[in-house]
Amino acid sequence: MGLLGRLRELLRGEAGPQLSVDDPDLVVVVEAFDLVEADSAALARSPRWRADEPAVLRHHLRIPADQVERARELLTPDGWVLVEGEVSHASRVQKLDALHCAQERSRMASLAQRLGGDALGWDALQPPPAAAR
Numbered sequence: 635m636g637l638l639g640r641l642r643e644l645l646r647g648e649a650g651p652q653l654s655v656d657d658p659d660l661v662v663v664v665e666a667f668d669l670v671e672a673d674s675a676a677l678a679r680s681p682r683w684r685a686d687e688p689a690v691l692r693h694h695l696r697i698p699a700d701q702v703e704r705a706r707e708l709l710t711p712d713g714w715v716l717v718e719g720e721v722s723h724a725s726r727v728q729k730l731d732a733l734h735c736a737q738e739r740s741r742m743a744s745l746a747q748r749l750g751g752d753a754l755g756w757d758a759l760q761p762p763p764a765a766a767r
Contacts (some may be wrong), residue, residue, distance in 0.1 A: 637675045640662070640670070644738065650676050653689070654727070655715045656715075657690075660759035660760060660761055660762065661762055663680055663683040663691075664680040664758040665755070666739070667754060667755030667756075667757075669755070672736075672737075673732045673735035674732035681691060682760075683730070683760070684763070685730065688727055688728060688760075689728070689730050689760045690725050690726070690760070691726055691728055691730060691738060692725040692759060693723065693738065695721065695722045695742060695745075695746050695752070696720075697751040698750050698751055701749035701751065702758075704749060705745060708735040709724055710741065713727075714726045721754065724742060735758075
């Protein structure tokens with residue numbers, strides 16, 4: 635989320651997310667790697683996803699090694715953290731809904747394609763429910 639989005643949250647009185655993309659306690663609650671499945675369907679089929687809580691949205695990308703820094707430059711201003719690997723991960727804390735998942739999936743596919751790579755899909759992580767901790 636960019637600076638403007640954060641400012642909107644503050645003006646509306648919304649509390650910022652209390653998660654970190656590198657929180658070791660997070661668990662995958664939704665996976666969407668089937669390109670023909672709608673993001674709304676992926677969210678709907680997940681009994682573990684808690685819609686009222688923030689999550690880490692993590693996109694799995696194959697980006698050529700010589701383009702990783704360019705990808706990072708493009709993603710960082712909007713709050714994305716890019717971790718490089720054979721499959722790189724672009725992660726950001728946000729509330730999940732079908733519209734925003736679809737928008738970000740499209741954005742990541744476009745970014746990966748422009749840089750000579752591929753967007754493989756996304757997953758979302760949340761802390762285990764309080765009762766399970």
